[in-house]
Amino acid sequence: MLGDWKRFILILVTGAAAGFLWNAASGRGFALGRSVLVQAGDEIVGVADARTLLDRGALFLDARPRDFWRMSRIPGALPLPEEDFDRTFAEIEPRLRRASGIVVYCSGFGCEASHVVARKLRERGLIAAILDEGIPAWLDAGLPMDSEPRS
Amino acid sequence: MSGLLRSPRVQLVLRLVLGAFFVYASLDKIWSPAAFAKIVYQWQVAGPVPSNLVAVTLPWIELLAGLLLVAGVWKRESALVIALMLAVFIVSAGSVMARGIDVENCGCVSVAKAEARSSWPPAWTKGVGWFLVSRNLVLLGAALVLVLAPPPRPGSPPEAS
Numbered sequence: 001m002l003g004d005w006k007r008f009i010l011i012l013v014t015g016a017a018a019g020f021l022w023n024a025a026s027g028r029g030f031a032l033g034r035s036v037l038v039q040a041g042d043e044i045v046g047v048a049d050a051r052t053l054l055d056r057g058a059l060f061l062d063a064r065p066r067d068f069w070r071m072s073r074i075p076g077a078l079p080l081p082e083e084d085f086d087r088t089f090a091e092i093e094p095r096l097r098r099a100s101g102i103v104v105y106c107s108g109f110g111c112e113a114s115h116v117v118a119r120k121l122r123e124r125g126l127i128a129a130i131l132d133e134g135i136p137a138w139l140d141a142g143l144p145m146d147s148e149p150r151s
Numbered sequence: 152m153s154g155l156l157r158s159p160r161v162q163l164v165l166r167l168v169l170g171a172f173f174v175y176a177s178l179d180k181i182w183s184p185a186a187f188a189k190i191v192y193q194w195q196v197a198g199p200v201p202s203n204l205v206a207v208t209l210p211w212i213e214l215l216a217g218l219l220l221v222a223g224v225w226k227r228e229s230a231l232v233i234a235l236m237l238a239v240f241i242v243s244a245g246s247v248m249a250r251g252i253d254v255e256n257c258g259c260v261s262v263a264k265a266e267a268r269s270s271w272p273p274a275w276t277k278g279v280g281w282f283l284v285s286r287n288l289v290l291l292g293a294a295l296v297l298v299l300a301p302p303p304r305p306g307s308p309p310e311a312s
Contacts, residue, residue: 007228011219015212023184023207032207035199036188109252110193 037115041122045129047137050103053129058101061128063113072147074105074138082106082113085120096126108134156296165293166230170220172290173213173233176260180210183262190258194279195250196243212236220297230297237291244287247279254279 023029030036038044045053054060060077062069069079078095080088089096096102102121106114111134118128131137139145155161180187188206192199212232219229240259247254256263257279276282 004225004228007225008231011216011225011229011232012212015215016208018215019184019208019211022181022211028182028184029207030185030188030203032203033200036185036192036203036206037199109195110189112189 037110037112039115039119042115042118043127043129044132045103046132047141047143050105050129050131050138051141051143053101053103056100058103059095059099061102061104061117063104063106063117064111068107070150072145073150074135075144075146077105077146080104080117082116085117089120089124096121102126102128103131104128105131105134105138108136157301162297162300165296166220166223166226169230169233169290169293169297170217170222173217174221175217177210177214177217179261179263180206180258181214184210186262187258190254190256190262193252193254194243194247195252196246209236227298227300230294234291234294234298237287237294241284241287241291244279244284248281248284252279257283259283 023032054074054076060074061080062073062077063080063082065083066079066081069077069081073079078092080092104114104118104121106112106117114130114134118130121128135145184207187210188203191197191206191209192202194202196202197205213236216229216232216236219225220233244257255274256277259277261277
C-alpha cells in the first residue's frame with residue numbers, strides 16, 4: 001500500500017549521496033567533522049579549561065546583546081556585543097590590553113557572535129579563546145552565573 | 152470528502168504543489184550548505200556534526216523527492232519520503248517550541264537571516280512557531296493523501312493512480 005520500499009530507500013540514499021558529492025566537489029561545501037561555526041585560527045576552549053582560566057583571572061566577554069548580559073552573565077564578564085563591537089571595544093580596550101587571558105562566550109548552539117567577536121579581537125592584535133557551546137555548557141557543568149541586574 | 156481526495160485531478164494538483172514546494176525549498180539550502188548547517192544547529196536537536204550531515208543531505212533529498220513528485224515518477228514513494236521529513240520537522244518544531252528556543256529563521260525555504268519586522272513576508276512566517284507547524288501539518292496531509300492513494304488499475308489513465 002505504501003509503495004516499494006526499495007524505491008523509498010533509493011530516494012533517501014541517492015539524495016544523501018548527491019549532497020555529500022555536492023559538498024565535496026562544488027566549492028560551496030564545508031568541513032563536516034567539526035562545528036560549522038569554527039574557522040581556521042579560532043581557539044576553542046572547553047568549559048573545564050574556561051573555568052580554570054576564570055580562576056586564573058582571565059577576562060570573560062559576553063558577545064550577546066547587552067540586554068542579555070544585564071540579566072545574567074558569567075561572573076566578572078564584561079559586555080562586548082557583536083552588533084555594538086566598535087563602540088564597546090573602544091570603551092574597554094585598555095582593560096582588554098591588560099588582561100592575562102580573554103575568553104568570549106555567547107548563547108551556544110548556533111550562536112556565532114562569540115566567534116565573530118573573537119575574530120575581530122584577533123584583527124586588533126588580541127588573542128581570545130571561544131567558550132565551546134557557550135552558556136549552555138557552562139550551566140550544564142553546574143558553574144555559577146551572576147544574575148544580579150546590571151545597568 | 153474521501154471521494155474528492157481520490158479524484159485524479161485533486162491528486163495531480165496536490166502532487167504538483169507539494170513537489171514544487173519541496174523543489175523550491177531545497178534550492179537556497181543547496182546553494183548555501185554552511186548557512187543552512189548553522190540554522191540546523193540552532194534548532195538544538197542535534198550536535199554540530201550531526202547537524203552538518205543533516206544540512207548537507209536533507210536539501211538534496213527534498214529536491215529529489217520533489218522532482219520525482221512533479222514528474223509523476225515513483226509518486227507514492229517520493230510522497231512517503233516527503234511525509235516522513237514533514238513528520239520529523241513537526242516533531243522537531245514542537246520540541247523547539249516546548250523548550251522555548253527562539254529560532255528566527257527555521258531554514259525551511261531560505262537561509263537568509265530574519266529581516267526587519269516590517270518586511271514581507273512577516274518574520275513570524277519564517278521562525279519556528281505555530282505557523283510553521285500548521286503549514287507542515289497541511290503539507291503532511293497532502294503527502295499522506297498521495298501515499299495512501301489507491302494503486303493504479305490496469306488500463307486506467309496515468310493520473311488515476
